Amino acid sequence: MTHEKHMRVCFELAENAIQLGNEPFGAVLVKDDQILFQAENSVNTDNDCTRHAELNLISRASQQLGAGVVAQCWLYTSTEPCAMCSGAIHWANIKGVVYGCPAYKLDEIFGSQTIIPACIEIFARGTKSLPTIGPILEAEAIAIHQHYWPTP
Amino acid sequence: MTHEKHMRVCFELAENAIQLGNEPFGAVLVKDDQILFQAENSVNTDNDCTRHAELNLISRASQQLGAGVVAQCWLYTSTEPCAMCSGAIHWANIKGVVYGCPAYKLDEIFGSQTIIPACIEIFARGTKSLPTIGPILEAEAIAIHQHYWPTP
Numbered sequence: 364m365t366h367e368k369h370m371r372v373c374f375e376l377a378e379n380a381i382q383l384g385n386e387p388f389g390a391v392l393v394k395d396d397q398i399l400f401q402a403e404n405s406v407n408t409d410n411d412c413t414r415h416a417e418l419n420l421i422s423r424a425s426q427q428l429g430a431g432v433v434a435q436c437w438l439y440t441s442t443e444p445c446a447m448c449s450g451a452i453h454w455a456n457i458k459g460v461v462y463g464c465p466a467y468k469l470d471e472i473f474g475s476q477t478i479i480p481a482c483i484e485i486f487a488r489g490t491k492s493l494p495t496i497g498p499i500l501e502a503e504a505i506a507i508h509q510h511y512w513p514t515p
Numbered sequence: 516m517t518h519e520k521h522m523r524v525c526f527e528l529a530e531n532a533i534q535l536g537n538e539p540f541g542a543v544l545v546k547d548d549q550i551l552f553q554a555e556n557s558v559n560t561d562n563d564c565t566r567h568a569e570l571n572l573i574s575r576a577s578q579q580l581g582a583g584v585v586a587q588c589w590l591y592t593s594t595e596p597c598a599m600c601s602g603a604i605h606w607a608n609i610k611g612v613v614y615g616c617p618a619y620k621l622d623e624i625f626g627s628q629t630i631i632p633a634c635i636e637i638f639a640r641g642t643k644s645l646p647t648i649g650p651i652l653e654a655e656a657i658a659i660h661q662h663y664w665p666t667p
Contacts, residue, residue, distance in 0.1 A: 412582065412606040413574045422565045430564065446637050447606065450599025454564040485598050 366439075369393055370463050370499045373441040376403040376416065377507050384408055387511045388416040390440040392424055392433065399436060400424040416440060417448035421455045430455070437461060441504055442469055443497060449482040453493070460486075462497035463504030472505070473512040518591075521545055522615050522651045525593040528555040528568065529659050536560055539663045540568040542592040544576055544585065551588060552576040568592060569600035573607045582607070589613060593656055594621055595649060601637040605645070612638075614649035615656030624657070625664040 369391055376389020380403040388404040402420035406412055417440050424433050434456040438444075443466040444452060452460060460482060486493040498504060521543055528541020532555040540556040554572035558564055569592055576585050586608040595618040596604060604612060612634060638645040650656065 409578065410582065411574050411577045413570055413577070413603050418565055422563050425563045425565070426561065430562065445602055445606075447599050447602025450597055450602060451565045454597075454599065 365396055366461055366496065366499045369398060369439040370441070370461065370504075372398060372401065373416075373439050373463060374500070374503060374507060376401055377441045380404045380416070381511060387507050388441055390416040390420045390438060392420060392436040393439055394432070394436045399432065400428060413447065415445065415448050417444050418451050421448075421451045421457075425455065433457065441507065442466070444482040446482075446485055449485040452482070453486065457493070459494035459496065461499055462495070463499055463501065464508060465498050465501070468498075468501075468505050469508055472508045517548055518613055518648065518651045521550060521591040522593070522613065522656075524550060524553065525568075525591050525615060526652070526655060526659060528553055529593040532556045532568070533663060539659050540593055542568040542572045542590060544572060544588040544590055546584070546588045551584070552580060565599065567597065567600050569596050570603050573600075573603045573609075577607065585609065593659065594618070596634040598634075598637055601634040604634070605638065609645070611646035611648065613651055614647070615651055615653065616660060617650050617653070620650075620653075620657050621660055624660045 372391050373389040377387040381387050385404045385407045390402055391398045392400040400420060402416050402423060404416045405414040405419060436457060437459045438452060438457050439461045442464040443462040483495050524543050525541040529539040533539050537556045537559045542554055543550045544552040552572060554568050554575060556568045557566040557571060589611050590604060590609045591613045594616040595614040635647050
């Protein structure tokens with residue numbers, strides 16, 4: 364239930380991103396079951412392909428809360444992180460990841476544009492053991508993408 | 516010779532990063548043999564683990580030059596990109612990567628803290644063919660790290 368509560372906030376952020384003209388991705392940082400920080404995709408409005416939800420989240424939270432606080436958090440995200448964001452999660456020493464839509468499902472929806480390997484494989488090859496939990500609320504997570512992306 | 520000329524600018528950026536209190540990494544974007552944009556690591560001074568040279572480069576160049584220009588560039592970097600930066604390079608549709616110090620050499624120097632897989636493996640698993648050239652001026656590239664990082 365806790366996972367689902369935080370995941371629904373990620374979904375709200377993803378829907379908000381669409382309203383602002385961005386792609387539907389949202390993420391939050393959670394410590395002691397409280398959301399400390401949240402972010403959404405801003406690739407289109409920032410004209411910057413690095414502005415994924417998870418990278419925005421880690422970048423801004425690190426600057427505003429400090430690396431020590433970020434390293435005590437779990438990261439919840441509406442979709443399994445790409446290689447870029449998985450790398451950022453690794454460097455931030457995040458405690459673990461909880462995701463909604465699996466990366467391979469997103470691939471199926473918009474036609475093989477994402478980067479393989481996705482987060483589980485990246486983490487498995489890193490030097491730290493990083494737990495990954497998901498999919499959570501998978502059908503809802505997938506539906507957000509099905510409504511947004513044109514059929515390939 | 517062209518590769519070496521641009522790589523030496525990356526080395527100068529890496530040395531400049533040290534002077535500012537950051538880690539020794541530098542990168543440039545090259546189009547038609549001209550450097551269009553340059554960046555260095557700013558992780559320490561920005562209190563942000565995502566501020567690697569390559570990610571700074573792609574983020575700022577995308578915002579200031581536009582994604583269309585960035586996609587016409589090669590990225591030169593003093594050290595083989597990590598998984599995070601390789602993901603950013605993928606999303607930016609960079610034409611190719613030229614690197615100095617191989618990632619496995621950096622691992623040896625500072626003791627297995629980097630992310631495996633490094634860029635060549637990430638790109639091989641992506642949906643785009645992305646050429647990677649290196650190591651260029653390997654001994655000089657390695658020496659920068661050997662002087663900077665404490666012996667593990």
